[in-house]
Amino acid sequence: MRILYNSRDSQFKTPFGTVNPGQVCRLCVHVPSSVGAQQVVCILQNDSGREAAQAVLSYEKTLGAYDHFSGNLVMDVPGLYFYYFRIYKKNGSFRLFKYGAEDTNMEAGSLWQISCVPDYDVPQWAIGGTMYQIFPDRFCKSGSVDLKGKLEPYTVHASWDEEVGWQPNEKGEILNNDFYGGNFRGITEKMDYIASLGVTVLYLNPISKSFSSHRYDTGDYKQPDPMLGTMEDFKEMCRAAHEKGIKVVLDGVYSHTGSNSLYFNREKAFGPGGAYWDKESPYSSWYQFYTWPDIYNSWWGFDTLPTVNKMDPGFVEYIITGEDSVVAHWLKAGCDGFRLDVADELPNEFLILLKKRIREINPDALLMGEVWEDASNKIAYGQRRRYFVDGELDSVMNYPFRTAIINYLRGLDDGKAFRETVLTIAEDYPHQVLLSNMNLLGTHDSPRILSSLLGKGEGSREELAKETMSAAEYAVAKERLMVASFLQFMLPGMPSIYYGDEAGMAGGKDPFNRRTYPWGKEDRELYAHHCRLGQLRKEQETLRLGDIAFFQAGQGRIGFSRSFGGKKLSIYVNLSEENWEVPAGNMLLGHNLRAVAPNWISLQNKGYCLVEEA
Helix, strand or coil: CCCECCCCCCCCEECCCCECCCCEEEEEEEEEHHHCEEEEEEEEECCCCCEEEEEEEEEEEEECCEEEEEEEEECCCCEEEEEEEEEEECCEEEEECECCCCCCCCCCCECEEEEECCCCCCCHHHCCCCEEEECHHHCCCCCCCCCCCCCCCCEECCCCCCCCCCCCCCCCCCCCCEECCCCHHHHHHCHHHHHHCCCCEEEECCCEEECCCCCCCEEEEEEECCCCCCHHHHHHHHHHHHHCCCEEEEEECCCECCCCCCCCCCCCCCCCCCCCCCCCCCCHHHECEEECCCEECEHHHCCCCEEECCCCHHHHHHHHHCCCCHHHHHHHHCCCEEEECCHHHCCHHHHHHHHHHHHHHCCCCEEEECCCCCCCCCEECCEECCCCCCCCCCEEECHHHHHHHHHHHCCCCCCHHHHHHHHHHHHHCCHHHHCCCEEECCCCCCCCHHHHCCCCCCCCHHHHHHCCCCHHHHHHHHHHHHHHHHHHHHCCCEEEEECCHHHCCCCCCCCCCCCCCCCCCCCHHHHHHHHHHHHHHHHCHHHHHCEEEEEEEECCEEEEEEEECCEEEEEEEECCCCCEEEECCEEEEEEEEEEEECCEEEEEEEEEEEEECC
């Protein structure tokens, strides 16, 4: 018989997940009576591995063959903690670590994680919302393109349908300087389309004046790229979004600038001055020169992206604290928050200042970070990140969910790993953060989801330029995407659609995931499917705010519930070859199913359904 403790089960631990400072956490461990345990002690360790506290679990009762020991754990200081148990009996003691069903040595497992976090105040509009991500140059073009002031050199495609530029130039350089002319006016004209998907949040990749099409090489933080339009065009786009109940989130790129920028100015596109040419430039202290001016710290070794000293007083004032700082500039122009590029490269102190400042300007502003792993315990550059325990971020990009969904749909997981991933994130994150995470399937940094669901989209640029998808392959990928997006919209968080995924776009990683939206050539069935999912999120408060609990995971089947305010929704997905009979209830959405008996339905392979329980 095994000692029983499950941190995700309320009979062993309450509350679920993280706790607030001073909040009582009730723990209970079930020890086989044959052990003869006299006492159980919870040993709490801080992030450095030092003991931070102990909680004595005293004998409470005996049920069946188990003695129950319970007690209270209280943490006063916000932080990331880990714990294990020591079992005391008459002739000594032993330890209980977290160990799996197949493990036999309870002292060889891992520690349980628990975070003590301050009260969270995530903007209500982000909780359970639906996001749409746009790569601005490639979504929609309206009218003529203003090239006056555009950083050179650049090329403009003659046709919206031309292949994206992927080949290096004669020097072997990848410049990413080919453009199609997507602009603010184009986004504004398509706001009805965006709203039809049930979207409540619009996230734009960088819009500041820059050299490249991706615009992560910022040229001027406070000016929109002239190809996108004027500041008035931006404001009009924000007004159109707000009229539809859609918030606007911008990409904040504060880890580096472009070499071709107002601040560095290596190419002299901004006239005289700049840190590259003038040691007395007001921007010189932003950068780290090893041998001025040609050898300097740059982002991942790309000399076109000089890294900034984030805590330089001049940089902090320019980006955050100044009266007309960058964040103040765009918030006052109409945006509602920021997604932070490479958040793990921004110091904790920078994030704290940034969060404080944007909330001073707009108490309802959102700050979301690009984090690819479990953000609750991430270590970056030798430092533990404190995104949640210090309240630095409201939410993060939820790549773990993407990986879990893809692995399940590709048959690399029978459903058990999916459950483990979802519950780990649910347990590790503050609840409001969990409900506000950007639950993505595709982004500008990953292959298109249709390609990923077939195991395509990786490889060299030469290989990806030749990669195709047959009609038969597309049919398989599309059916998988129907299931994947269903799961995406059923899970806690903010489902995010990368422009064109709802239209059936395929493609490998950068730059093939950044092709133009296929207006007039959309897969209407996929589009309608996403519209229905978005509408369900708006209609069902339980999908936006509900707790999650699994009742099935394995053998190709996934079943979980979302519960809120006395209402319960059940979600079923079947990827096994055998049909799965489930109670019908009030059917809200279903696919690949048939009725088999009164109040019962049979889910076939790739079948799914959302059921409201009576």
